[in-house]
Amino acid sequence: AQTVTQSQPEMSVQEAETVTLSCTYDTSENNYYLFWYKQPPSRQMILVIRQEAYKQQNATENRFSVNFQKAAKSFSLKISDSQLGDTAMYFCAFMKRETSGSRLTFGEGTQLTVNP
Amino acid sequence: DTGVSQDPRHKITKRGQNVTFRCDPISEHNRLYWYRQTLGQGPEFLTYFQNEAQLEKSRLLSDRFSAERPKGSFSTLEIQRTEQGDSAMYLCASSFQGYTEAFFGQGTRLTVV
Numbered sequence: 001a002q003t004v005t006q007s008q009p010e011m012s013v014q015e016a017e018t019v020t021l022s023c024t025y026d027t028s029e030n031n032y033y034l035f036w037y038k039q040p041p042s043r044q045m046i047l048v049i050r051q052e053a054y055k056q057q058n059a060t061e062n063r064f065s066v067n068f069q070k071a072a073k074s075f076s077l078k079i080s081d082s083q084l085g086d087t088a089m090y091f092c093a094f095m096k097r098e099t100s101g102s103r104l105t106f107g108e109g110t111q112l113t114v115n116p
Numbered sequence: 117d118t119g120v121s122q123d124p125r126h127k128i129t130k131r132g133q134n135v136t137f138r139c140d141p142i143s144e145h146n147r148l149y150w151y152r153q154t155l156g157q158g159p160e161f162l163t164y165f166q167n168e169a170q171l172e173k174s175r176l177l178s179d180r181f182s183a184e185r186p187k188g189s190f191s192t193l194e195i196q197r198t199e200q201g202d203s204a205m206y207l208c209a210s211s212f213q214g215y216t217e218a219f220f221g222q223g224t225r226l227t228v229v
Contacts (some may be wrong), residue, residue, distance in 0.1 A: 004158075033216050044120070045159075045207070045220040091158050095216060102216060103149060103172065106158030 002027045002094045006107035013082045014115050020067075021077045021110045023092030031097035034068065035104070036077045040088040048090070051075065053097070082114045120221035122208050128227045129198055136194045137224045141210030148191050149218065150183055151207040152176065159207055165191060166213065198228045 003026045013019035025034070036048040051059045051068050058066050063083075067076045079086055092107040121140040129135050141148050146167050151159035162181070163173045167188040177183075180198075185191040195202055205225050209218040 006158075009156075035216075037220075042222075044222045045209075047217050050216060093158075102147070102211065102218075103161045103164055104151075104159070104218065105161070108156070109158050 002029070002032075002096070002105045004092050004094050004105055004107035006092055006110050008110045009108070010111045010113070012113040012115055013079075015082055015084060017082055018078060018080045019082055019112065021079075021090055021092075021112065023075045023077070023107055025073050025075065025092070025094050025107075027073070027094065027096075029096050033095045033097060034066075034075045035093040035095065036064070036066070037091045037093055037106075038086075038088045039091065039109075040085075045091070049077065079112075084114050084116060086112060087114045088112060120208055120210050120219050122206075122221035122224050124224055125222065126225045126227075128229060131200060131228055132197055134194065134196045135198060135226065136192055137206055137208075137226075139191045139193070139208030139210075139221060141190070141208070142219055143189075145210035145212050145219070146188065147211045147213055148185055149209040149211075150191070150193050151209065153205040153207055153223070154203075162193075195226075198226075200228045202226060203228045 032053045034051045037045045039045040049061045063080045065078045089109045093104040123138045149164040150162040153159040165185040180196045183193045205223040207223045208221045211218045
């Protein structure tokens with residue numbers, strides 16, 4: 001079974017600054033995907049960024065980037081130039097790469113608050 | 117198509133009553149997932165369908181829970197004889213086979229009193 005751990009229940013950052021959210025995971029799988037999802041208050045969860053485990057290059061999406069350390073089973077999210085709209089719950093998630101199903105295993109979440 | 121739709125958004129029920137939730141996925145998506153999210157926690161997988169076939173169920177899905185996707189389109193999740201521990205947000209997500217991104221609905225918040 002896979003587990004995902006987010007050790008920071010809450011974080012805050014000033015607008016325009018950079019913040020890093022941590023995530024570690026445990027798995028015996030070799031082929032998998034890792035994700036960061038964002039859940040704004042009272043709104044649906046949306047995908048922020050995705051990383052394929054077989055790719056060494058860290059994924060980047062505009063202001064969002066990851067630091068993927070496969071050997072350490074670490075997957076952190078860096079948000080640059082933080083904006084007020086980034087305030088949300090952020091979940092790290094794991095997905096096995098298989099053909100029969102693709103359910104997500106989530107961490108506990110980190111509540112990020114961006115202050116003006 | 118505006119995304120994954122869930123109905124109702126909120127449900128308050130008395131302990132022991134039955135409740136049913138509905139999820140309408142994105143129309144071309146053949147995979148549909150149900151998750152449960154309790155306050156302050158990440159979503160936990162309950163079950164998933166590929167087309168109309170229910171392919172996996174979590175141990176969390178007790179005998180009081182049943183899910184259907186009769187025509188491979190919308191899905192229902194029924195909870196019989198609700199208990200206070202069933203109070204949670206029930207999330208539905210859909211995806212297209214072969215693609216990793218799952219699209220989530222806004223969820224149904226269940227409160228059992």
